[in-house]
Amino acid sequence: MRWRRSGKAAIKSNSDLSAYIDEASEIEGKYTFSGTVMLNGKLTGEIFSNDTLIIGEKGVVNAAIHAGIVLVSGEVRGNILGTERVELRGSARVYGDVEAPVVVVEEGVLFEGHCRMTRGRPEGVSGDPPPQRDLSIVSAKR
Numbered sequence: 324m325r326w327r328r329s330g331k332a333a334i335k336s337n338s339d340l341s342a343y344i345d346e347a348s349e350i351e352g353k354y355t356f357s358g359t360v361m362l363n364g365k366l367t368g369e370i371f372s373n374d375t376l377i378i379g380e381k382g383v384v385n386a387a388i389h390a391g392i393v394l395v396s397g398e399v400r401g402n403i404l405g406t407e408r409v410e411l412r413g414s415a416r417v418y419g420d421v422e423a424p425v426v427v428v429e430e431g432v433l434f435e436g437h438c439r440m441t442r443g444r445p446e447g448v449s450g451d452p453p454p455q456r457d458l459s460i461v462s463a464k465r
Contacts, residue, residue, distance in 0.1 A: 341374075346381045354386075363397070373406065380414050393423075402436075 341358025344350065348364035355371045363379035368386050370376060375392040378384055382397030389404045395415040403409055405423030413431040422439040 378415075
């Protein structure tokens with residue numbers, strides 16, 4: 324398998340993972356991490372990271388997820404917020420809302436929720452919303 328991150332190195336194998344949570348594991352509470360985590364176990368609570376979360380086919384997550392990149396092949400019950408991208412892959416089952424600048428939903432995914440594609444915010448920009456344009460005024464060339 325190969326996943327690419329724009330402007331960053333590709334994840335090539337399990338040796339590139341910071342952590343692997345296997346199917347015999349159950350975690351309850353708030354889980355934070357750096358790097359890339361592959362989750363094939365059960366997690367209930369909250370997940371927070373600025374990096375990559377991969378939920379494998381056997382992963383079952385009952386949590387609010389906030390991460391840079393979220394790749395889902397298993398089951399998620401809760402909202403997913405990706406600051407870079409969210410991918411729902413073929414066997415994924417997602418019951419909750421998904422929000423990210425890039426959202427990919429493959430054929431075969433079960434998705435019950437709302438999807439919102441947000442504009443990525445450039446670094447160094449304040450939290451102020453962009454100025455609204457008056458769309459009722461259209462300029463015409465003469």
